[in-house]
Amino acid sequence: MNQPHTYVAATDNDARLINPSGRLARAASGDGVTVQLTTPITLISHILCPYVQRAAIVLSEKGVPFERRDVDLAHKPEWFLDYSPLGKTPVLLVHGEAIFESAVICEYLDETFGPRLHPDAPMARAKHRAWMEFSSSLLNTIGSFYNAKEADGMAIQGRQIRHRLEQLEAALGTGPFFDGSNFSLVDAVFGPVFRYFDVFDAVKDFRFFDALPKVGAWRAQLAKRPSVREAVHEQYPEQLRDFLRARNSALSRLV
Numbered sequence: 576m577n578q579p580h581t582y583v584a585a586t587d588n589d590a591r592l593i594n595p596s597g598r599l600a601r602a603a604s605g606d607g608v609t610v611q612l613t614t615p616i617t618l619i620s621h622i623l624c625p626y627v628q629r630a631a632i633v634l635s636e637k638g639v640p641f642e643r644r645d646v647d648l649a650h651k652p653e654w655f656l657d658y659s660p661l662g663k664t665p666v667l668l669v670h671g672e673a674i675f676e677s678a679v680i681c682e683y684l685d686e687t688f689g690p691r692l693h694p695d696a697p698m699a700r701a702k703h704r705a706w707m708e709f710s711s712s713l714l715n716t717i718g719s720f721y722n723a724k725e726a727d728g729m730a731i732q733g734r735q736i737r738h739r740l741e742q743l744e745a746a747l748g749t750g751p752f753f754d755g756s757n758f759s760l761v762d763a764v765f766g767p768v769f770r771y772f773d774v775f776d777a778v779k780d781f782r783f784f785d786a787l788p789k790v791g792a793w794r795a796q797l798a799k800r801p802s803v804r805e806a807v808h809e810q811y812p813e814q815l816r817d818f819l820r821a822r823n824s825a826l827s828r829l830v
C-alpha cells in the first residue's frame with residue numbers, strides 16, 4: 576500500500592493538505608491539480624453501516640483508491656475509539672489524520688478530489704445538503720422500523736417511511752438522478768437507503784414504493800451504479816438478514 580498514487584485535487588491548497596510534501600502539477604486536461612500520494616486513505620467501516628457506504632460511494636465515484644478496515648461495533652477496539660470520538664463508523668483516515676461524521680467526510684472528499692459532486696450555486700448546494708440530512712432522518716426511521724418490538728409499532732414506522740418516500744417523490748425531477756443527469760452527493764447518500772428495501776422486499780411486500788414512479792426509477796438507477804453496488808461486500812443481503820433476525824423485533828419474526 577505504499578505505492579505512490581496520483582490523484583486529482585480541486586485546488587493547490589487541497590493537494591497540499593492531502594500530501595504536504597507531494598509534487599504538484601496542473602492536470603494536462605481540464606481543471607484540477609495532480610498530486611502524488613504515498614499515504615493510503617483508509618475508511619474505517621462496519622460491514623452493514625449505511626453511513627460508511629456513503630463515503631465508499633464517493634471515494635469510488637472519484638476513483639480514489641482506499642483501504643477499508645471493518646470494525647466490530649459490538650466490541651469497539653481501543654484504537655478505533657481514539658479515532659472516533661463518538662465511537663461510530665465511518666472514520667476516514669487521510670495522511671494519518673482522522674475525520675468522523677459521514678456527511679463531513681463526503682464534503683471533504685468533494686472539496687479535495689474531482690469531479691465535483693455538489694452543485695456550484697450556493698442555493699442548489701444548500702438544497703442538496705438539506706436532502707442529505709433528510710436521508711439521515713429516513714435512515715433513523717428505517718432503524719425504528721426494523722427495531723420495533725411489536726407489529727403495531729412497526730406499522731407506525733412503516734407509515735412514516737411511506738410518508739418520507741412520498742415527500743421524495745414530490746421533490747424529484749425528471750431523473751435519472753436527483754439532480755437530473757448529474758450524479759451528486761444526494762445520490763451517494765440515498766444509494767444505501769434504498770439498499771435496505773431490497774432485503775425488506777424479500778421478507779414481505781410492504782408496498783412502500785407503490786405509485787411512486789419517480790422514486791422507483793431513481794432507486795433502480797442507483798442500484799445499477801457500480802459505485803453503489805460495490806460499496807458493500809457480496810454477502811451483504813445475508814449479513815443484513817442475519818442482523819435483522821437478531822434484533823428480537825417484530826420484523827425479526829418475519830425474516
Ligand SMILES: N[C@@H](CCC(=O)N[C@@H](CS)C(=O)NCC(=O)O)C(=O)O
Nearest residue numbers: 624625626662663664665676677678
Ligand atoms: N451521524 C453519523 C452516524 C454514524 C452511525 O450511526 N454509525 C453507526 C453504524 S451505521 C455506529 O457507528 N453505531 C455505533 C454506536 O452508535 O455505538 C454519521 O453520519 O457518520
